[in-house]
Structures are given as structure tokens and as C-alpha cells.
Amino acid sequence: EPEVTQTPSHQVTQMGQEVILRCVPISNHLYFYWYRQILGQKVEFLVSFYNNEISEKSEIFDDQFSVERPDGSNFTLKIRSTKLEDSAMYFCASSERGQGANVLTFGAGSRLTVL
Amino acid sequence: AQSVTQLDSQVPVFEEAPVELRCNYSSSVSVYLFWYVQYPNQGLQLLLKYLSGSTLVKGINGFEAEFNKSQTSFHLRKPSVHISDTAEYFCAVSTYTGRRALTFGSGTRLQVQP
Numbered sequence: 553e554p555e556v557t558q559t560p561s562h563q564v565t566q567m568g569q570e571v572i573l574r575c576v577p578i579s580n581h582l583y584f585y586w587y588r589q590i591l592g593q594k595v596e597f598l599v600s601f602y603n604n605e606i607s608e609k610s611e612i613f614d615d616q617f618s619v620e621r622p623d624g625s626n627f628t629l630k631i632r633s634t635k636l637e638d639s640a641m642y643f644c645a646s647s648e649r650g651q652g653a654n655v656l657t658f659g660a661g662s663r664l665t666v667l
Numbered sequence: 668a669q670s671v672t673q674l675d676s677q678v679p680v681f682e683e684a685p686v687e688l689r690c691n692y693s694s695s696v697s698v699y700l701f702w703y704v705q706y707p708n709q710g711l712q713l714l715l716k717y718l719s720g721s722t723l724v725k726g727i728n729g730f731e732a733e734f735n736k737s738q739t740s741f742h743l744r745k746p747s748v749h750i751s752d753t754a755e756y757f758c759a760v761s762t763y764t765g766r767r768a769l770t771f772g773s774g775t776r777l778q779v780q781p
Contacts, residue, residue, distance in 0.1 A: 585768060595711065595757060595771040608768055643710060654699045654718065654761045656769055660710035 554578040556659035558644050564665045565634055573629045573662045575644030584627045585645040585656060586619065588612070595643065601627065634666045669694035669760050671772035679778045682750055688743040688775045690732075690758030698760045700741040701769065702732055705755040714756070717741065728752065753779045 557576040565571050577584050586598040599609040601619055618630045627646075631638055641663050645656040670693045680686045692698060702714040715726025722734040732743045741758060758772040 587769075594773040595759075595769075597768045597770065600768045654763070655701075655713070655716055657713070658703075658711040 554657075556644055556646055556657050558642075558659035558662050560662055561660070562663045562665070564667065567636060567666055568633050571631045571634055571638075571664060573631075573642050573644075573664070575627045575629070575659060576625050577627055577644070577646030578648075578657055579625070581646035581648050581657075583607075583647045583649075584619075584621070585647075586629045587643045587645065587658075588640040589643065589661075590637075590640045598629070598642075631664075634664075636666050639664060639666045669698065669762060669770050671758050671760050671770055673758055673772035673775050675775050676773065677776045677778060679780060680748055681780050683747045685746050686744065686748050686752075686777065688756050688758075688777065690741045690743065690772060692739050692741065692758075692760045694739075694760060694762060696762050698762055700732075700734060701759040701761075702726065702730070702741075702743050703757045703759060703771075704728075705757065705774075707754070711757065714743070748777070748779050750779050750781060752777060 559574045584601040587595050589595045597610050599613045599619055600607045616632045620628050641661045643661045644659045647656045672691045674689050700717040703711040704714045705711050714730055715724050717724050717734045725731045730745050732741055734741050755774045755776050757774045759769040761769050
């Protein structure tokens with residue numbers, strides 16, 4: 553069964569450092585998403601991406617965050633200068649066109665720990 | 668804007684007993700509804716979805732849910748749980764217009780005891 557792949561599975565970084573989280577969505581999917589889950593809390597929407605541009609973002613997704621689809625397969629989330637409160641599990645997801653656009657397939661997540 | 672409420676943060680239940688995890692939503696437009704399961708230290712797996720058609724939807728692992736528009740609910744049920752069902756369960760909503768991205772509830776931890 554096709555799956556969304558995320559790397560790294562766990563990253564530890566110092567406060568103020570830049571971090572890039574990588575995702576390979578399902579190959580025929582057109583919509584891409586990033587969510588985060590702070591330990592013990594709900595899953596929160598960050599950003600959605602379609603047709604090479606951001607289609608929607610939440611208030612969490614401020615100027616410290618950016619997303620990019622640098623080639624035909626990867627979808628990345630960059631945090632420019634990490635803060636302690638950025639420590640969380642980050643989930644990438646993708647979905648296909650039409651009504652299937654609302655059915656998201658999630659990756660296993662990348663755990664970010666900011667020290 | 669849509670929102671999801673999962674009133675029960677934890678539900679302890681004995682093995683082979685039935686269980687219902689409650690989910691209520693709020694939205695000004697028509698919705699799609701989902702249940703995702705998160706096993707310890709794993710990602711989110713789609714359990715079942717309601718997009719249209721029959722209001723009773725069946726998912727994986729013997730779970731089912733019923734969409735009740737008048738009560739704005741989408742409760743998850745299983746007639747007989749197993750130890751392996753111990754996990755966090757998230758209800759989520761999206762809309763065809765407006766926000767397409769999923770809005771999640773706060774989750775319900777199902778703890779199945781022997």
C-alpha cells in the first residue's frame with residue numbers, strides 16, 4: 553500500500569538553529585500538508601500546499617516556517633530559527649484530487665526536540 | 668470555521684466489552700468526517716470516513732461510526748474490543764468549501780484492560 557515517508561524520524565537541535573523536515577508524499581497525490589502535535593496535545597494544522605503554492609495556513613505557521621516542493625517528489629518544512637516551543641511531532645500528509653482531496657494519508661512523523 | 672469536540676479524554680474498558688467514543692462537530696457548511704487512530708509512538712492511521720451516502724460507515728479493525736446530522740455527531744463504536752485496540756483516537760472534520768484541511772478533536776485515549 554502506498555505510504556507517506558518522513559525523514560528524519562527524530563531530530564535534536566539547539567535553539568536558534570534551522571531545521572528541515574522532509575516528506576515524500578504518495579506519488580499521484582496533489583495536495584500536501586504539515587501538521588504538528590505537541591506532546592500530549594491535539595494534532596494541529598500548519599499548512600496546506602497545492603499547485604506549487606500555499607493554499608491555506610494556520611496562525612501557527614508564522615514567518616519562521618516555510619514549505620517547499622524542490623522537486624517532483626519531496627515536500628519540505630523548514631523552521632528558520634527554532635524555539636523551545638517548536639518541540640513536537642511533525643506529521644506530513646497528502647491527498648489526491650476530487651473528493652479524495654479530503655482523505656489524508658499521514659506519514660509516521662518526525663519528532664523534533666529543541667534544547 | 669469548523670470545530671470538533673471529543674468530550675471523553677480517556678475511556679477505560681474491559682476486553683471484549685463494547686465501546687463508544689463520542690465526537691461532536693460544529694460547522695456552518697456540509698462536512699466530511701473522519702476517525703484516525705494513533706498507536707503508541709506511531710503516526711495517524713485512517714480508521715474510517717464519512718464523505719457521503721450511508722450514514723453508517725464501517726472501518727478497519729471492526730470499528731464503525733454513524734453520522735447524525737441533526738445531532739452533529741459522529742460517534743465511534745466497536746461491539747467487542749481487544750487489548751490491541753489500546754490507542755489514542757482522533758475525530759476530525761473537513762469541508763468541501765472553506766477549510767479543506769482537517770480540524771482534529773483533542774483525542775480520546777482508549778485503555779483496554781484484561
